[in-house]
Amino acid sequence: MTIREIALRAGVSIGTVDRVLHNRGRVSPETKAKIEGIIAQFGYRPNPIARHLKLKKEYTFFIFSPRRDEDSGYWNIIFQGIHRAADELSAFGIRIHFAEFDRYSRESFWKAARKIPLDACDGILLAPVVPAETSRWIHSFPPRLPYVFFDATLPDASPVTEIGQDPYSGGYLAGKLLALFSSKLPGTFCALSPHSEDFHIHQRIKGFLSYWSLQGSAFRTEVRTCEDMDHRGTRETFLQTLLKDIPSPRAFL
Numbered sequence: 001m002t003i004r005e006i007a008l009r010a011g012v013s014i015g016t017v018d019r020v021l022h023n024r025g026r027v028s029p030e031t032k033a034k035i036e037g038i039i040a041q042f043g044y045r046p047n048p049i050a051r052h053l054k055l056k057k058e059y060t061f062f063i064f065s066p067r068r069d070e071d072s073g074y075w076n077i078i079f080q081g082i083h084r085a086a087d088e089l090s091a092f093g094i095r096i097h098f099a100e101f102d103r104y105s106r107e108s109f110w111k112a113a114r115k116i117p118l119d120a121c122d123g124i125l126l127a128p129v130v131p132a133e134t135s136r137w138i139h140s141f142p143p144r145l146p147y148v149f150f151d152a153t154l155p156d157a158s159p160v161t162e163i164g165q166d167p168y169s170g171g172y173l174a175g176k177l178l179a180l181f182s183s184k185l186p187g188t189f190c191a192l193s194p195h196s197e198d199f200h201i202h203q204r205i206k207g208f209l210s211y212w213s214l215q216g217s218a219f220r221t222e223v224r225t226c227e228d229m230d231h232r233g234t235r236e237t238f239l240q241t242l243l244k245d246i247p248s249p250r251a252f253l
Contacts, residue, residue: 001042007088009042010035015087058093062116064126066103075127078151082125109133118142123160127151131199152200167200171207179215188246 007017019025020035068076086096099115102108109130124147128134150163189212191205
């Protein structure tokens with residue numbers, strides 16, 4: 001039986017099983033007894049390859065992302081997923097550190113970036129939602145430092161991979177779904193952009209406009225930008241002005 005199989009039977013993470021097997025870290029007595037009971041019943045044979053990897057090196061990865069409380073808590077959901085993956089991979093010597101920044105502040109971006117020791121980490125997982133600053137930063141990376149994008153992308157970068165949707169296709173699909181929900185009645189369809197610099201959002205809006213451009217002159221589109229949708233006062237003022245300019249919009253992206 002493998003660690004993964006033990007974890008599945010016990011309903012816990014791989015990291016929790018690893019802590020019980022090696023008697024380190026905090027695990028509740030009930031969970032420990034459950035895991036030990038499964039091991040006693042089914043047995044456990046260490047994976048020599050995984051064991052060798054673990055003994056050979058620890059790997060340190062940094063996650064560079066907007067603060068987890070920004071964008072209505074959206075980033076916190078991502079943080080939870082990263083924590084879960086890190087817990088499952090802890091048996092392989094994976095260690096993660098978070099560097100959070102205020103996406104509305106360039107000063108905060110660079111303050112967080114300077115805290116990451118580029119020469120002493122094994123990789124960076126980052127959300128390039130501040131395009132100009134991110135592009136400058138990644139071009140200062142050591143040549144062999146791998147990095148991965150999540151949530152968004154940059155056209156002039158070369159990450160190992162990107163985790164996220166195709167923004168253009170996502171915007172096109174959003175336009176199509178709005179058409180279905182609105183029964184394609186003529187009117188104005190609005191795309192709201194909370195971040196004017198974000199390449200990912202630009203592509204999403206481009207896809208959205210592309211769909212409506214094929215629907216005929218009875219359908220109008222408007223693109224409006226509000227730089228701080230997180231701030232309640234700014235958001236309300238923006239929406240009030242928008243609804244004055246466009247009294248009866250058909251739908252919003």
